[in-house]
Amino acid sequence: xxxxAQLLLIGLGAGLIHNFVxxxxxxxxxxxxxSKKIDMAxxxxxxxxxxxxxxxxxxxxxxxxxxRPGAFLSSWALSLITGQAGEVDLTVLAYLVYIxxxxxxxxxxxxxxxKYFPPLYKSFGIYLPLITTNCAILFACxxxxxxxxxVDTAAVWGLDKALVLSVGGGLGFTLxxxxxxxxxxxxxxxxxxxxxxxxxxxxxxxxILALAFMGFAxxxxxxxxxxLGGS
Amino acid sequence: MSAITITxxxxxxxxxxxxxxxxxxxxxxxxxxxxxxxxxxERVAASLPGANCGACDYVGxxxxxxxxxxxxxxxxxxxxxxxxxxxxxxxxxxxxxxEAFPVRPVVHCAATTAQRLKQTPYHGEQTCNAANLxxxxxxxxxxxxxxxxxxxxxxxxxxxxxxxxxxxxxIKCIGCGACVKACPRNIISQVPFKADRILAVQCxxxxxxxxxxxxxxxxxxxxxxxxxxxxDLISVVDNLPxxxxxxxxxxxxxxxIQDKCRRESxxxxxxxxxxxxxxxxxxxxxxxxxxxxxxxxxQTEWRG
Numbered sequence: 001x002x003x004x005a006q007l008l009l010i011g012l013g014a015g016l017i018h019n020f021v022x023x024x025x026x027x028x029x030x031x032x033x034x035s036k037k038i039d040m041a042x043x044x045x046x047x048x049x050x051x052x053x054x055x056x057x058x059x060x061x062x063x064x065x066x067x068r069p070g071a072f073l074s075s076w077a078l079s080l081i082t083g084q085a086g087e088v089d090l091t092v093l094a095y096l097v098y099i100x101x102x103x104x105x106x107x108x109x110x111x112x113x114x115k116y117f118p119p120l121y122k123s124f125g126i127y128l129p130l131i132t133t134n135c136a137i138l139f140a141c142x143x144x145x146x147x148x149x150x151v152d153t154a155a156v157w158g159l160d161k162a163l164v165l166s167v168g169g170g171l172g173f174t175l176x177x178x179x180x181x182x183x184x185x186x187x188x189x190x191x192x193x194x195x196x197x198x199x200x201x202x203x204x205x206x207x208i209l210a211l212a213f214m215g216f217a218x219x220x221x222x223x224x225x226x227x228l229g230g231s
Numbered sequence: 232m233s234a235i236t237i238t239x240x241x242x243x244x245x246x247x248x249x250x251x252x253x254x255x256x257x258x259x260x261x262x263x264x265x266x267x268x269x270x271x272x273e274r275v276a277a278s279l280p281g282a283n284c285g286a287c288d289y290v291g292x293x294x295x296x297x298x299x300x301x302x303x304x305x306x307x308x309x310x311x312x313x314x315x316x317x318x319x320x321x322x323x324x325x326x327x328x329x330e331a332f333p334v335r336p337v338v339h340c341a342a343t344t345a346q347r348l349k350q351t352p353y354h355g356e357q358t359c360n361a362a363n364l365x366x367x368x369x370x371x372x373x374x375x376x377x378x379x380x381x382x383x384x385x386x387x388x389x390x391x392x393x394x395x396x397x398x399x400x401x402i403k404c405i406g407c408g409a410c411v412k413a414c415p416r417n418i419i420s421q422v423p424f425k426a427d428r429i430l431a432v433q434c435x436x437x438x439x440x441x442x443x444x445x446x447x448x449x450x451x452x453x454x455x456x457x458x459x460x461x462x463d464l465i466s467v468v469d470n471l472p473x474x475x476x477x478x479x480x481x482x483x484x485x486x487x488i489q490d491k492c493r494r495e496s497x498x499x500x501x502x503x504x505x506x507x508x509x510x511x512x513x514x515x516x517x518x519x520x521x522x523x524x525x526x527x528x529x530q531t532e533w534r535g
Contacts, residue, residue: 066245077241088234093242097249104253108260115264 005227011164013220014143015172020136022176022206022213027136031177032202034127041181043120044127045174047113049167051105052137056166058101059141060148060159067091068149091149098141099132106132136173140166179209269300271323278319280311284386284407299324310334310406332423335406336390336399337500339418340375341433344395346448347371356534358383363415370446373435375418381410401502422474426481428501430474430489437469451496460491472497 018024021031027048034044066073070087078086110128113121121128131137143165147157157165183205192201276296283291287308289298298304299320306320313333321327344350349370355361359380362368368376377395389403390410397410397419411419418435432451436443440452453470464479465472465488489497503511 062249074241074245077244078237081237081240088238088241090238090242090245093245096246100246100249100253104257107257111257111260111264114266118266 007164011168014165014168017216017220019172019213020169022210026139027134035177035180038181040123041177045177048173049170051109051131052140052166052170054105055102055137056140059098060144060162062097063145063148102137103132140169274323282311286310286407332425334421335424336411336419337422337431338397339435342447342449348446360415380413384409384413423476428499430485431500432472433498434496449495456491457488460488
């Protein structure tokens with residue numbers, strides 16, 4: 001029960017309470033760029049969710065088995081080279097390795113979409129390759145790293161928690177971008193002052209949305225107390 | 232070996248291994264998810280003008296190029312490029328091109344503000360779209376309102392309000408049809424120009440002669456003289472002569488038709504004749520105004 005509650009808290013926390021876009025303000029580029037139509041925003045959100053899931057699986061594996069001090073593969077390689085046990089800290093490579101895995105998974109998704117969903121591929125245009133530099137994904141990878149490297153052995157996250165965080169965060173991103181697209185579709189009809197048309201009003205709306213999401217703050221701690229019995 | 236060397240070695244090895252693994256996966260995926268792309272697409276797109284004006288009824292030149300390849304769309308639909316582009320595309324596609332004529336808009340109203348009768352002052356929003364909703368601005372409910380919605384949409388400076396009526400500059404016009412879509416009274420139509428100058432009807436009033444004369448000094452009364460002069464080419468529908476431009480031939484005796492017109496509705500349109508150019512050659516051009524860049528002019532028009 002505690003395990004499920006933990007997963008729920010992680011997912012809910014990443015998706016709603018600490019929403020990537022509206023709480024941490026990462027991933028603003030597609031949030032502003034592809035939020036003009038609801039269907040495109042939904043497609044973008046789901047593509048990001050998909051990429052985030054693949055990339056965080058990859059990066060969790062790399063962090064857990066290669067990068068962290070005392071990781072299985074690096075220790076094995078060390079013993080192979082020097083002939084004695086020890087541990088190597090490869091966390092300096094984290095950013096490089098994460099970007100590497102994100103870029104590869106984006107390439108993969110792009111090829112997949114081009115083959116099986118050409119209309120979606122076309123409507124994304126330049127924004128699909130730009131998922132590569134979507135900070136929301138790197139952010140998810142780094143969040144996972146924070147819970148794998150430099151924590152007590154008992155508290156190290158497994159793949160399950162990493163996946164829940166990334167998928168939750170991806171769905172949260174989808175939610176935010178779809179809400180934004182809905183508002184912007186209505187905004188097209190509004191009599192906006194000339195100086196505010198386009199991007200300026202979109203940024204103001206994003207700010208107000210972020211204010212609304214501030215209302216979720218603190219829910220996770222009280223929910224955690226309730227479910228995990230004050231731990 | 233020192234610890235730092237080992238760390239460096241392992242880091243390099245990690246990245247190398249990742250590169251090999253990811254590269255293999257992506258290489259396989261590239262083969263599995265391969266999408267064949269027609270090599271002609273790029274060439275067709277390159278030979279189109281790239282103005283993305285939308286006159287071909289597609290969103291942009293790229294969409295049109297795709298439609299040519301996939302749907303077998305006609306290659307002569309680009310009015311901007313004209314026959315040159317059509318033949319270039321035809322060469323790539325292996326299609327022969329029939330003779331294509333440039334399509335240009337014709338304004339079916341020639342009445343200047345002074346010639347339009349029964350006017351009421353209009354102080355509302357100065358666009359045709361708004362004025363068209365209000366009745367009684369001028370007697371003629373068919374003719375040009377003269378507020379320039381068509382001028383505003385023209386990207387090529389090819390249509391102007393001269394004495395309160397829209398006049399097209401056929402030297403600058405590329406035939407994108409933006410003005411045709413902008414006119415709320417639908418008095419601009421696209422016509423194939425089989426010669427530099429063609430004969431066209433410049434009136435849109437469908438009422439009977441007497442009513443037309445009450446509201447306009449130049450409008451067509453529907454007397455049918457032109458149709459009698461060339462019944463093959465012209466038919467009179469709703470008191471208005473209509474040209475069948477598919478039968479139009481510049482070699483026909485067309486001047487007769489214009490001479491028959493008792494009003495001023497039958498007009499030669501198109502590029503200026505050599506005589507007109509010679510007349511204009513003596514006129515002095517107004518001095519060119521250089522921008523001073525001293526102040527920023529606010530274009531916003533405030534109306535109460």
